[in-house]
Amino acid sequence: MKEGTSSGGGSDPRQPSTAKQYAPPKLSAQDLPIDYAGFLAVVFGVLGVMLRYKVCSWIAIIFCAQSLVNMKNFENDLKQLSMAFM
Amino acid sequence: MATASLIRPRRAALVLFLLALSFSLSLAAHFEGFDSDDLHSAAADAASADDDEEGLEVELPPPPPISLSTSSPSPPVTTTASSPNPNSDPNPTLTPPNPTPALDLWDEDEFEGIPVPEAVSVDESAAPAEAAPSDPAADAAAEAAPAPPRRPAELLRAYTIEIACVSFLICFLLNYFTGKRQNEAIALAWATRFATRDSIFDKNFSLLGTGDGKDTPLLMKEGQDVFKFYASGRRYCQGMLATMEMRARHDLLSKLVELVFPRKDTITFEVVMNEEAMDHVVLAVARKKAAKTMQKEERDLQKFASVLTSAPAGRRWVADELAVVAESKEVAGDMITEAVLDQVLGDKAFEKFGKWFISLHxxxxLAGSYKKVLSFKFVLPDASNMAEMTRLVALVPYYIDLVGRYKLSNHARSKTEATRTKAAQEAFREQQGLRQEALQRKKAEKKKLMEEAEAKLSAEALRKKEEKERARQMKKSMPKVKMLRS
Known part of the structure; x- marks a missing residue:
């Protein structure tokens, strides 16, 4: 009724009856963009541990901070944090 | 752990001895034996190498277990140190070089409980250095032990990396908060301008924001640089999703990268049209270079559309910088109306608003989960200049209505229908080919499996047969042998 009038005329384009809730698109883990910073953090962390270069460990920490700052979901990154700090 | 024990002279021996007694009561005996062995070798190493650093590196390979046994090694250290003299010999030679008060303070209180983790942290020296202020002091003692007096200048030189990294991290953190606030300010400015009461989206959509309640937040934050705004409940379309992608202001490293490769804040509106409300329309408008890449990269444009080389005769057309990619001239002419040319895409308007425009598509x-989609991509202005993109935002509802009402002429429709059925057939064929391939692969795999199983079975059967035969032959031959023997 209301919708009928609104859809018929050009005055009010709103149609509350057709409103749909937002459904976030389902993302699989593989579709997510690669976390380069986290990857680099792990690489440098491993290098730092293996070669005992302080610089590597520091760079790992910095990249770790970057990946933390850029992360979008809060679940899987604590792992990386601990990895990078090794 | 040897270094830790070396640092400490006999002064704390009494206290430690008491501790050792209490520990040895609670701990298994074999732990002590093992550790003391380990310690002997380590102590020998340390004694042979005068340099503390080298001694450290030498003794690293046998990593001490860090959990329950962390406290156990310390008591044996003291007991062995008090009973055999060679262990305590290097101590006095090493203690004079580091008479820092910080070190003394550190050992006296904390050494007895946790010597092993300390030793571990010394070798890493990276992570804990910024965590606790007391760690660098111990670290310094371990590193600068051979050089007796340590002046601040030397300290500075020894820790340039640490100082640089820690200060960078501090900058990073400060930048994180300021950049985050900047991004949020821009997103909020956009939302207050276009999505609050009596604004353009409020007048066009009945549902704003991602929540269902009345006072749910309009914007959804998806990371520090991505904000989303959802609206629904309008004729001709199912919903609209606006995605703001900001520059990574919160991330100092990305900011540095952006100095070289500049980026802009963008906003993308994606309107999902109702199935019945959109006729055959494939159209894209962008700057010439971008239009060409779009034509190459987007599948639908690739298949159905081409770059229009000339404007429809006798009409005002889009600005020179722009290129139109469309299925036919008719569609392009009908979609790019006089009003749109006046407002945004015409020569005069584009001079003013062109800097905020990226593309229409x-x-x-479309190849994604929704087929009928209008997408608009614009540059986001600063928080203070948000009003400048009002005209561009107004394109969104305008085009929803325009496309929703649009009907192709019969002539054009027959053409587009033909191409679509062709494309659909092609896609179907492709899919069928894929399916068949998959089926064949499956069949082949099954066959292989069956064959393998058969081979296995037959091999087993063969073996069984052979065994049986052998047994029979044995049986046959056995009595003969017996007979012979007897």
């Missing part, structure tokens, strides 16, 4: 054959 309408398609009824």
């Amino acid at each position: 309408f398609s009824d054959q």
Whole structure:
């Protein structure tokens, strides 16, 4: 009724009856963009541990901070944090 | 752990001895034996190498277990140190060089409980250095032990990396908060301008924001640089999702990268049209270079559309910088109306608003989960200049209505229908080919499996047969042998 009038005329384009809730698109883990910073953090962390270069460990920490700052979901990154700090 | 024990002279021996007694009561005996052995070798190493650093590196390979046994090694250290003299010999030679008060303070209180983790942290020296202020002091003692007096200048030189990294991290953190606030300010400015009461989206959509309640937040934050705004409940379309992608202001490293490769804040509106409300329309408008890449990269444009080389005769057309990619001239002419040319895409308007425009892309054959989508991509202005993109935002509802009402002429429709059925057939054929391939692969795999199983079975059967035969032969031969023997 209301919708009928609104859809018929050009005055009010709103149609509350057709409103749909937002459904976030389902993302699989593989579709997510690669976390380069986290990857680099792990690489440098491993290098730092293996070669005992302080610089590597520091760079790992910095990249770790970057990946933390850029992360979008809060679940899987604590792992990386601990990895990078090794 | 040897270094830790070396640092400490006999002064704390009494206290430690008491501790050792209490520990040895609670701990298994074999732990002590093992550790003391380990310690002997380590102590020998340390004694042979005068340099503390080298001694450290030498003794690293046998990593001490860090959990329950962390406390156990310390008591044996003291007991062995008090009973055999060679262990305590290097101590006095090493203690004079580091008479820092910080070190003394550190050992006296904390050494007895946790010597092993300390030793571990010394070798890493990276992570804990910024965590606790007391760690660098111990670290310094371990590193600068051979050089007796340590002046601040030397200290500075020894820790340039640490100082640089820690200060960078501090900058990073400060930048994180300021950048985050900047991004949020821009997103909020956009939302207050276009999505609050009596604004353009409020007048066009009945549902704003991602929540269902009345006072749910309009914007959804998806990371520090991505904000989303959702609206629904309008004729001709199912919903609209606006995604703001900001520059990574919160991330100092990305900011540095952006100095070289500049980026802009963008906003993308994606309108999902109703199935019945959109006729065959494939159209894209962008700057010439971008239009060409779009034509190459987007599948629907690739399949159905081409770059229009000339404007429809006798009409005002889009600004020179822009290129139109469309299925036919008719569609392009009908979609790019006089009003749009006046407002945004015409020569005069584009001079003023062109800097905020990136692209339009309408398609009824999109490859994603929704087929009929209008997408608009604009540059986001600063928080203070948000009003400048009002005209561009107004394009969104305008085009929803325009596309929703649009009907192709019969002539054009027959053409587009033909191409679509062709494309659909092609896609179907492709899919069928894929399916068949998959089926064949499956069949082949099954066959292989069956054959393998058969081979296995037959091999087993063969073996069984052979065994049986052998047994029979044995049986046959056995009595003969017996007979012979007897």
